[in-house]
Amino acid sequence: MTAQTIELESQLDAIRQEAQAAIADTETLDQLEQLRVKYLGKKGPIPQVLGGMGKLDPADRPRIGARANEVKEAIQGDLDRKRTALQSAQIQARLESEAIDVTMPGVFRPQGRVHPLNGTIDQVLDIFVGMGYTVAEGPEMETDYYNFEALNFLPDHPARDMQDTLYLPDGNLLRTHTSTVQIRYMENNDPPIRIAVPGRVYRRDTVDATHSAVFNQIEILAIDEGLTFTDLKGTIKVFLQEMFGDLPIRFRPSFFPFTEPSAEVDVKWKGRWLEILGCGMVDPNVLKAVGYDPEIYTGFAAGFGVERLAMVMHQIDDIRRLYSSDLRFLNQF
Numbered sequence: 134m135t136a137q138t139i140e141l142e143s144q145l146d147a148i149r150q151e152a153q154a155a156i157a158d159t160e161t162l163d164q165l166e167q168l169r170v171k172y173l174g175k176k177g178p179i180p181q182v183l184g185g186m187g188k189l190d191p192a193d194r195p196r197i198g199a200r201a202n203e204v205k206e207a208i209q210g211d212l213d214r215k216r217t218a219l220q221s222a223q224i225q226a227r228l229e230s231e232a233i234d235v236t237m238p239g240v241f242r243p244q245g246r247v248h249p250l251n252g253t254i255d256q257v258l259d260i261f262v263g264m265g266y267t268v269a270e271g272p273e274m275e276t277d278y279y280n281f282e283a284l285n286f287l288p289d290h291p292a293r294d295m296q297d298t299l300y301l302p303d304g305n306l307l308r309t310h311t312s313t314v315q316i317r318y319m320e321n322n323d324p325p326i327r328i329a330v331p332g333r334v335y336r337r338d339t340v341d342a343t344h345s346a347v348f349n350q351i352e353i354l355a356i357d358e359g360l361t362f363t364d365l366k367g368t369i370k371v372f373l374q375e376m377f378g379d380l381p382i383r384f385r386p387s388f389f390p391f392t393e394p395s396a397e398v399d400v401k402w403k404g405r406w407l408e409i410l411g412c413g414m415v416d417p418n419v420l421k422a423v424g425y426d427p428e429i430y431t432g433f434a435a436g437f438g439v440e441r442l443a444m445v446m447h448q449i450d451d452i453r454r455l456y457s458s459d460l461r462f463l464n465q466f
């Protein structure tokens with residue numbers, strides 16, 4: 134063996150030792166890959182050493198070749214073991230950071246529920262939808278025409294007074310009933326018509342246990358050829374039966390500018406007559422206002438306050454409880 138051969142062997146051993154130490158110190162897969170390129174790549178130190186083989190005694194060449202392969206395999210083995218170790222450490226760290234502790238107590242989320250006003254609206258609309266009515270809605274800001282004029286309110290009707298109605302600076306107003314939506318619907322549709330209209334309405338009112346300046350109304354309207362007061366009575370009877378059960382009901386004569394004749398309807402509950410709704414046959418002037426011929430078409434309408442209905446049904450003593458968001462109250466429904 135020549136001195137040159139011994140020199141190359143020791144160079145190869147030095148490469149192996151340096152690589153081993155560097156691999157042992159590596160902490161990431163990226164660094165490890167850089168080391169692979171550095172020690173086993175084409176431009177690495179081993180091909181460089183082998184390049185010097187030309188000067189060797191030919192008899193020694195296989196020995197150096199074999200040694201170079203041993204070193205390559207040893208480095209490759211170190212790289213593989215280190216890669217496996219780094220990968221499993223990575224997986225382990227991820228498992229630990231993403232672990233779910235199934236014994237932790239859950240986050241308490243209170244159960245929500247439907248507000249009694251919305252529950253009442255849903256119940257009423259379900260009944261009318263069951264009788265073939267369509268639900269319609271419309272704007273809360275209205276013109277004098279839709280709120281009063283088209284509904285046959287005379288120019289000096291007290292409801293038009295500043296005392297009773299909330300007017301806006303531009304002369305528009307906040308609707309005092311949802312009949313405005315029915316006028317708009319009739320303008321845009323031909324008979325037969327059957328609609329149920331829920332919505333917020335506004336009156337200039339002093340708030341007390343039974344009054345609110347903002348409240349909810351539902352009105353129904355049916356227009357067709359040959360509708361009579363009997364159809365109105367039957368419809369109201371079915372509605373009240375579904376709402377209250379088989380209690381006695383009575384119709385009392387009343388007046389509304391937009392119906393003729395008009396009636397109020399009471400339900401007898403625990404020996405007392407409770408006023409529930411107003412209704413009537415649509416006034417011919419209202420039909421004319423929307424361009425329907427009152428000689429061909431007749432119709433009936435009814436309306437009631439949702440708050441009052443909810444108060445009767447749930448025996449609520451003060452309308453303000455419906456707006457105060459007091460969970461001790463709301464949790465009862």
Ligand code: 2NL
Binds near residue numbers: 316
């Ligand atoms: C009540 C009574 C009522 C109507 C509303 C109505 C609508 C049109 C034509 C005719 Cl477009 N009538 N609606 C009819 C009778 C009574 O409401 O006491 N509301 C709180």
